[in-house]
Amino acid sequence: MLTFPNAKINIGLYITEKRADGFHNLSSCFYPVGWSDALEILPAETLSFESTGIDIPGDASQNLCLKAYHLLKKDFPEMPPVRIHLHKVVPIGAGLGGGSADCAFTIKSLNSLFSLGLDDKAMQAYASQLGSDCAFFIENKPKYCFGKGDQFDEIAVSLKGKYIVLVNPNIHISTAEAYGSIKPKPANVDLQIALSQPLDTWKDAILNDFETSLTPKYPVLQEIKDTLYSLGAEYACMTGSGSTVFGIFENTPAIKQAFKEYMVWQGPLE
Template identity: 40%
Template sequence: MLIFPYAKINLGLQVLRKRPDGYHDIRSVLFPIPLHDALEAVVDDSVPRGEVRFARTGIPVPGDPASDLCLKAVEQVRKLRELPGLRMHLHKAIPTGAGLGGGSSDGAHTLLLLNDLLNIQIPRAQLHPMAAELGSDCPFFLEHAPQLAEGRGEVLSPAEPNLSGHWLVLVNPGIHVPTAEVYGNLQLRSEDADLRELLTAPITSWQGTVVNDMEEYVFAKHPAIGAIKEELLAKGASYAAMSGSGSSVFGVFSKKPVGLRFAKEYGMWVFPALNRR
């Protein structure tokens, strides 16, 4: 069985306060985009029961494959039922450490994949806390539609930013920005703007109001990332922002842009803005 874990961008990212548990309360609208990995799982009788043989291809992922969120999701499922012998293959196309949620999406989609493949019938109400245990933004990838994320990112409610008819340009410069470093150097906001309300305004009014609070630190540390945002705006984007803690930057255009050029080592994708995956 094959599934396609998709990426996300953040429409605004407000970091509100640090919590007693060490996390931060945030508010952000997470928006699905048609950039995806491919994840396949099959039951293989030649593999001993309970064993999972996992392979990764595509974009290299740093770290030990044993720590991959796909395998951590397998262990979540193992708590509920005995597993047959499985083979899993993850092909990475979403850049890692890029603010696009690729690893979180892989973990959440592993839960969905095994639920269907093994006919476990885990209800959605149970999948959500399982995903939240994997990571703060993992529950979003169970929803397949824009969501307002609050708490540490796991408290979700539907959001409907209207990007109908618009195009997204996503640029990734390949700069790794550690999320913990960004959180550790943030100036927390002093005002609490209603992000959902801000996103009901015309897209042309978003710039300067729908803000990613992480940009100030990241752009100062890595000016090349801020330069991408400025270039997208200069080329006609109605709105541009960094996604998550970076380093990916996206622009929203009213029509399909042509003639965009960035450094050859940068990744760039152009696709229509769709509210569902």
């Protein structure tokens, strides 16, 4: 079975408080975008995992795809071994949720491949055990997210027909680095209300808290954002805990050579 785990962006991200368990509560809108990995899972005689494309740091045996398999195997011991091949395209440490998407799509693929009978709620419960935003990619549609990023409400936000440009300056910002410099505080805007307003009102109303702490260390983030606005973006922002910055446009922009030294993905929004 071949699937294409896609990235997401955060439209607004407010870190509101540190929890007793060490995690943080947040407020954000998660929105799926088309930048995707490729994930193939096939029945096999022995369990194996391999990756191509962008190098994935760390021990391959600890990859989230394998963790997802082992988690389901505990409850479905009859599930046979599989061969997992992940072709990594979405940059790592980029605020795009690529690893979380790979994890969630592994769960969905195994559920379909072996007829496990899990509904979305059940798959979300498994996914949430492996990462705060993994569960989002089960339904994979725009959501208002809160808690530690694993609780969702429906939200009437549609950017269908708009065009997005994602720019990654080849900087890896770890979650630990990003959260280590953040100072939680109550959001100064009701994000759900702000998102209900026209897109051209978002620029000064909807922010990412990580920009305040990370931009001084990585000024290129502000430079990219400014360039996106100069090219005609209606809204631009850093996504997640960095380092990708996105711009939303009414029409296909002429970015030409503006970001030739960076990783860029662009395409229509659904």
